[in-house]
Amino acid sequence: MSLTIVPLTLRAANAVVAQLHRHNKPARGCKFCIGVVDEAGTLRGVLIAGRPVARGLDDGRTIEVNRTATDGCPNANSALYAAAWRAAQAMGYRTLITYTQADESGASMRAIRAHRVRDLAPRKGWYESSLKMRDMRDPVGNGGVARVLWRMGQPLGLEQAGV
Numbered sequence: 001m002s003l004t005i006v007p008l009t010l011r012a013a014n015a016v017v018a019q020l021h022r023h024n025k026p027a028r029g030c031k032f033c034i035g036v037v038d039e040a041g042t043l044r045g046v047l048i049a050g051r052p053v054a055r056g057l058d059d060g061r062t063i064e065v066n067r068t069a070t071d072g073c074p075n076a077n078s079a080l081y082a083a084a085w086r087a088a089q090a091m092g093y094r095t096l097i098t099y100t101q102a103d104e105s106g107a108s109m110r111a112i113r114a115h116r117v118r119d120l121a122p123r124k125g126w127y128e129s130s131l132k133m134r135d136m137r138d139p140v141g142n143g144g145v146a147r148v149l150w151r152m153g154q155p156l157g158l159e160q161a162g163v
Contacts, residue, residue, distance in 0.1 A: 001038055001073070002038070003073070004038075008046060010033055013034075016045070016046040020070065020071060027066045031051065031063060031091075033049070034046070034083055045080055048065070048068075049084050050063070050064060051063070052097060053066070059157075061093055062093065062095040063088045063095070063096050077108040078112055085112065089153070095152065095154050097156070099120070102147055104148075106148060113152075117149040118149050119146065119149075120149060122145055
């Protein structure tokens, strides 16, 4: 199957995320969005890239893949990640990061030769951070789930510091 990368708006990408993503909601913002279509022009997956969520990694030259969602089309996720890294480099970014859940295989990340930076222990969800705000926040997301941080490009400061 032949796959082609196409540009997308955040609205179009978020519509696919809302439909297909199993644990995250649509993203609030982005730097860019791309999709992958098959030879019939059917949109098979999307990727949303933006500023790193972790403030300590937001150095202006690092971009984070905040969401990907596919319909299960073989190689769609890897094609999206590889294209995002090429686009990010063309825009002047030195590093691309993303997270996977620890129980996921990481096959797409290994396929694009991403480096596994570190395993992250489960943390409380955003909605748990304040008892007063607890009922106002939505528990959807990665709270309580172990994750893996991956990168393409230059090492992160935490790698150089041996963290």
